[in-house]
Amino acid sequence: MKYIVGNWKSNKNTKEVEDWFKNFADLYRQNKRIATDRLEIVICPPFVYLSLVNKLKIGYGLPIKIGVQDVSPFSNGAYTGEISANMLEELVEYVIIGHSERRSNFHEDDKMLTEKVKKSRESRLQPIYCVQDSKTYIPNEVSIVAYEPTWAIGTGISDTPESANKAAEFIKQKNQVSTVIYGGSVTPENINSFLTTNNIDGVLPGGASLDPVKFWEIIVNASKI
């Protein structure tokens, strides 16, 4: 199973979300023969679009799963502005935790991130835990890790497949982690160089996931492996 996890970050308005799904669904309908059964395709939109995205996904009959980009380290209660794992349980299957943009802009540390993982697990959400290098701390309950060197994010300069593969191998050796995916300037052109390595089990495209055509091309290329 190869993972393709699109991280929309803080982008799109309602109309743009609807357009993305319409265009993506058109591409899916025209090319239904591609083998998506060995792919776990996940889209992580902003929280406010979760209901809409679930409705569109079902309406168009798309073989994709939904995730979120963050979760509260707390349970339900007096935590103004927070969105708990308990609330998300019925809306999504995956949650990205520890993205470098959250670590740097919102000062999220290992302790807080470990709580987020714990809360996600209690609510049956699958964490996709981002690390910025192979030595970053990984909480015990994590089974999917995204290796994302900060310098490769949004820069158009991806890590080399050899270096990313080495990092993925190291992460698997040192932790109870079964799956490592790569993120950082993933494109339709470079995806297969990562997916054909021994230790990389998927990708986490940000910028390329915003465009339904590019995201579709990533899926088509991954389906050929």
Ligand code: PGA
């Ligand atoms: P990028 O983002 O694909 O735009 O580099 C990846 C990420 O931040 O997860």
